[in-house]
Amino acid sequence: MSGRFTSHDYFQIDDLLSDDHLLARAAVRDWVTQQVSPIIEDYSNRAECPTHLFKGLAEIGAFGPSLPVEYGGGGMDEIGYGIIMQELERGDSGVRSMASVQGSLVMYPIFKYGSEAQKQKYLPALGSGSLVGCFGLTEPDHGSDPAAMETSIVKDGDAYLLHGSKMWITNAPIADVAVVWAKDERNKVVGILVERGTAGFSTPEIKGKWSLRASITGELVFEDVRIAKDQILPGVKGMKGPLSCLSKARYGIAWGAIGAALDCYDTALRYSLARKQFDRPIAGFQLTQKKLAEMITEITKAQLIAWRLGTLANAGKMTPAQISLAKRNNVLMALQVAREARQILGGMGIMQDYPIMRHLMNLETVITYEGTHDIHLLITGHDITGISAFS
């Protein structure tokens, strides 16, 4: 009903991209158009995860595209990764989340902090979609203050016992392996690989979401789960482990949100040109033009932020604070664009015939997860003043 998507590049930012980036974007755009757009409203409506898309996401190379080829990645640069996330989120934030979690929150920590045996065991299988992963950091009582986590891992003979619970975990109920962060006896955060089927480990689903309805969410519950030593990621101790993964995922979100915004803007622009009131297209009215002009202005600014962040990432100069600024700005931008786009469509804006209301509901999660909008502001505040507002 909403017609064929046309991308918008008001400042010719495509000129800043390489042939690889453009090819990757075209490939993922084709895949989303064929595999996601025709089904996503239905799955979202039924609050069901289109799990069959994992295989397709793997086939196009959406899982860990910037990881090395020998470990199941695509060998692309960080802009390539961002562009893939953008195109996936143009389809649906939940589908982008499936790829973000698998690539940035599961494959990345195993690649970065895992032993060679862990890498060989898990990365190719995760990259090919034959295994699904999830990432457990947030707890029921600790969201914005993950360092206060209560999940613990203690020595028990020649192994360990993991105890505690994690909440709001994307893909948890269907994951084959979970990357879990817990505190050891010296209060240091360590990463643990927990496989489905391990005694004492369960993953109840969280139901009743009005957002990311096509993405499956759950808890991770550990009741004295026995953990062998070789299930612990040997390469990191402390909060920098999970935070480095979040940086990677947040970077992808800064790009992804633009995709949702572009889909809403494109829908609103085309609708406003076709919809007539008072014998003329509503696109001709000043208040509609104000909305559309401000939307493309904000999208263009976000595109430039994302591109620059990507060049910094490729050069190894990107900081977590820069990622916070970009994620915060671009997700709010997308949410505002979605709200304005919904206004332009009037009553039709709330209907499932158009993607806007779904994006709008999804973005309420995106502005909250991977660091809330307010926390990212305080990270920027800390970075520019040197004074932490929350410690």
Next chain:
Amino acid sequence: MKQLVCISSMPDTAAKISFTADQTHFNKEGVQYIMNPYDEWYALVRAVEMKEEHGGTITVCHVGTANNDTIIRKALAIGADEAVRVNKDPQDGYDVAVQIANVARDQEFDIIYTGKESIDYNAASVGAMLAELLDLPFISYANHMTYAHGKASVTREIEGGDEIVALPSPFILSASKGLAEQRIPNMRGIMMAKRKPLNVVEPVAVSQMARIVKYSTPPPREACEMIDPEDMDALVRKLAEEAKVI
């Protein structure tokens, strides 16, 4: 086996089509180009499937300028091993056929593929001309092919049914829908494509045998008028008095 796939570029199906003021040339300003879908989805993918089954190499050949290198890279990302680009903005289909024939001659390709037609000018002429220039059999509008021991069985769609043709290689085939299914290049393929050879060769001289005099476009479609479904009288009145169909 050695396979050659001829790929052409054309305006994206979403591109706005216009012509120069004198209506003699297509206006390329601001137009995005894609690989001809019949070349990409059916010809190239069937060649990749054949390679997966029988081994060998796939070369793609394109007649065009460096602006189309992205399209060639896409073909390499889908599975071709190497590419040849004849460095010329071709004047017509005959020009394309002569340039590709010059590349293919003496290369002993087992199968040469084209799409059944380009989706812009729809001439469906390059495959047949290429076959004549290379003195090879030509099977057009192929929608299915099996191949074993140097012999192919090719199914062609004809009016009201199918025609099955048996022939030994080498031959030229034009691919239509059904010969294969579209494959979307994956990220690894896109990155590997950068390392595959893209050889640029200069064109041979071709005399123009026909020239396009003028293009014309259909009259613009009139605006669609929406009628309130509750107001059937208005609909009947308009159908009778304005459209004059009842």
